[in-house]
Amino acid sequence: MSVLTALFVVGILCVRSHCAPTPQKTPLSIIFPGEIRSNMSDVEMAEKYLHNFGYLALEQGSDSHVSIRKALAHMQRKLGLHETGDLDQETMDAMRAPRCGVPDIGNFNTFEGELKWDHNDITYRVQNYSPDLDPEVIDDAFVRAFDVWSQVTPLTFTRIYNGVPDIDILFGSDNHGDPYPFDGKDGLLAHAYPPGPGVQGDAHFDDDEFWTLGTGVVVKTRFGNADGALCNFPFIFESQSYSTCTSAGRSDGLPWCGTTSNYDQDKKYGFCPSELLYTYGGNSNGEPCVFPFTFLGDSYSGCTKEGRSDGYRWCSTTANYDTDGKYAFCPNRGYSLFLVAAHEFGHALGLEHSDIQDALMYPMYKYISDFQLHSDDVQGIQYLYGPKQGPGPKPPGPTKKPSTTTTKKPTTTTTTASTTTTTASIDPVDPTQDACNVKVFDAIAELQGDLHFFKDGLYWKVPAKSQGPPKAPLRIADTWPALPDNIDTAFQDPATKKIFFFAGRKFWQYTGSSVLGPRGIEKLGLDKDVQAVMGAIPRNNGKVLLFNGEKYWRMDVKAQTVDKDYPKNTDEEFAGVPTDFHDVFLYEGKYHFCQDRFFWRMTWRKQVDRVGYIKYDLLRCPEH
CATH class of the missing domain: 3.40.390.10 (Collagenase (Catalytic Domain))
Structure with missing residues (x-):
């Protein structure tokens, strides 16, 4: 090391x-x-x-x-x-x-x-x-x-x-x-x-x-058009890669960053902590620095350590410190x-x-x-x-996985659908496609007893008793031919064993190898301004919770309509998890909210009992 x-x-x-x-x-x-x-x-x-x-x-x-x-x-x-x-x-x-x-x-x-x-x-x-x-x-x-x-x-x-x-x-x-x-x-x-x-x-x-992560790499932005999102490093701007905040492209010198990996494509940005935007401490209530300012008769066009024995960089928040006595400290690492x-x-x-x-x-x-x-x-x-x-993954949390049967074929109450699945005869894709190299998956779901990881037309399966990461991936098109390459979320109804997939404003229902769809999510009663379903938590009572960031709905699986009195606010019912998640799923009887590389695990009592790594704790990749 x-x-x-x-x-x-x-x-x-x-x-x-x-x-x-x-x-x-x-x-x-x-x-x-x-x-x-x-x-x-x-x-x-x-x-x-x-x-x-x-x-x-x-x-x-x-x-x-x-x-x-x-x-x-x-x-x-x-x-x-x-x-x-x-x-x-x-x-x-x-x-x-x-x-x-x-x-x-x-x-x-x-x-x-x-x-x-x-x-x-x-x-x-x-x-x-x-x-x-x-x-x-x-x-x-x-x-x-x-x-x-x-x-x-x-x-x-x-x-x-x-x-x-x-x-x-x-x-x-x-x-x-x-x-x-x-x-x-x-x-x-x-x-x-x-x-x-x-x-x-x-x-x-x-x-x-002043607690940070020490490098400025995780920076919560101010202003811009990303609603205070964190900087995404590195990000692409005008075909160049930036690993820190930059003032490139601006005439005012304000440091900024992209909040997605590619500003050229997404145009999402925010401003980084800067004395031109705000200060802390002192006696100015966070007001920005004023440049130039006068201190002991001299003019300063930037933050200075003059006048202090502790080495802190400071500035005046008015044009003349000598007359106004207003100062604050400049942002540091x-x-x-x-x-x-x-x-x-x-x-x-x-x-x-x-x-x-x-x-x-x-x-x-x-x-x-x-x-x-x-x-x-x-x-x-x-x-x-x-x-x-041993080289195995981290031990599981305090709650044991509910018993599941992975060898029994799923049953269904729908007579028009076959009860057989096609995954057993599907040939894997090139084994060099390593799931451990994927930064963020399109969707994660527990289907037929195995945890599935979806990304760009491929998926990997982690069996319940697996002690390591999955091998070669399978093609989504080979197993579920009707689906697009990129899906947003999926779930399996515990009672009927039907599998539902969501992508954008469409959803598909699979019963074995038979498919119904695509159909628009407006058929479920979701508003027209809902652009995607980003997560799903099935219940044992024939209900499923459908998530879209700050809102969630409860849907009756049999009727395939959302219940009255919905949507509700996610942060009111599921406090302690990020609302900017990109997936929600049920695994080992607990709710998992995913953001970037991490997941927040929540019990049925709505208590977060673990924050972990998707790569190591769920995908079971080796730790180096």
């Missing part, structure tokens, strides 16, 4: 100074409105840091401190710095760096005994969310962070919504309910406790931080919630900090785009839990 570098440090960062050195033309020091200036010297700050992170402690039976020089040398050695024992610039920079809140030396409240869980199926609960990211993005970051550790150990991680979890996750500020308060923006990013009962095993994230969470979950599993700077468990935060777990992290976690057994 290549070097992983999500570097965080457990401990309290130095108390940061909110005032900053002023431009050299004036000896005056600026204190921004609403901020408090710190008078702490470098030595005082260093002493506080060394004490907070376990390097400096009171000698037993004495009121005097151990040698600061000795403590500095210990810290430098522990963090892989040049060991001088002096409070040099490299050491000061390290003390100012954002880090994890767990001490590098000594106990963190209850770091004693065997720091590991006595079971492998670890449960977790998300108590609340940061306003910086959409809940589904946060859920995905946590799923991927846990997956870092499950890929190399026998551990599995299951989200619960009730009861007592092993790992409780929350966002909090300052004094947030435990003995270790956060320190505001930057500094301490998060902390976690080692395995055990009560607060032990829990992970806390500082809500004063923030901290990768995924990387910080992966580090903190390492603590929650029993790992301490590493002195290897490229290891995930190194205390300081640093973003690296090509994330791979370092061998030091692997050796540490496998020492506690052992290596992962």
Whole structure:
């Protein structure tokens, strides 16, 4: 595995100074409105840091401190710095760096005994969310962070919504309910406790931080014509590929992105976070920067760090800061919630900090785009839990699959349709067509006991007891000749075994190899403004729920008409799932809502109990 570098440090960062050195033309020091200036010297700050992170402690039976020089040398050695024992610039920079809140030396409240869980199926609960990211993005970051550790150990991680979890996750500020308060923006990013009962095993994230995924790749746009959709990277503009926001094609310099893979074709776009659009913090309520602006008599045409000791980029939100005192901070890249969470979950599993700077468990935060777990992290976690057994897919969730019979031919109440199917005699397509390479499927459905994945005229089947991905695909036209290459959704009625397919404003009904259709969905009673049915959940009472983004309908399968009092709002009945899904289906007795590469699994009680990967958890592709 290549070097992983999500570097965080457990401990309290130095108390940061909110005032900053002023431009050299004036000896005056600026204190921004609403901020408090710190008078702490470098030595005082260093002493506080060394004490907070376990390097400096009171000698037993004495009121005097151990040698600061000795403590500095210990810290430098522990963090892989040049060991001088002096409070040099490299050491000061390290003390100012954002880090994890767990001490590098000594106990963190209850770091004693065997720091590991006595079971492998670890449960977790998300108590609340940061306003910086959409809940589904946060859920995905946590799923991927846990997956870092499950890929190399026998551990599995299951989200619960009730009861007592092993790992409780929350966002909090300052004094947030435990003995270790956060320190505001930057500094301490998060902390976690080692395995055990009560607060032990829990992970806390500082809500004063600006949480992102660290790269700007997942960017929620503003304005444009995509209703705040996320950027899609890479995207095509004027036949060129862009992997970041760009100002190409604009005379005003505003950064923008395509929200689909091809702007030339779809014309969907939004504007990326920019000081020309909005700001945060300060005293201007998110107003955009005004350029140029005057500060201490000088003119600035962009964001600046002048006047601040903390290195934050800021701007004036009026033309003259000197007279108006209005300012705000310019958008930054923030901290990768995924990387910080992966580090903190390492603590929650029993790992301490590493002195290897490229290891995930190194205390300081640093973003690296090509994330791979370092061998030091692997050796540490496998020492506690052992290596992962076998190459198989991740274990299933807590609910077992309902029993199904796949060898029995389906029966039907319709006398005009054959009860035989044609799939058994269909020859597969070129086996090099690998389902694991498909980014987003047209539709997914459980038909005749097998999970089917449809894409561009092909489909793959994953049998119920399969331990790996499907082999070669089959052609839709060979099995269901009447269907188009691209379908939107499908379902099988449990009672009659009839299979319904939807594509655009048309639908087909198959009974064995006999087909009825295509017919228009207006025959079902759907409004003319419904352009497609994007998902279907069959019920055992002869009903099926048909979804189209924000709305859903209940249809009587026998009468083939939607019931009165419909449509209803999806987010009211199915809270916690994205409304911009591209498919909904029933599998293993639970509802699955798909968005991009991910799915949200919901119980019949309408509780989301898992967010997972379509590729690994449903298609069962191997994890690399």
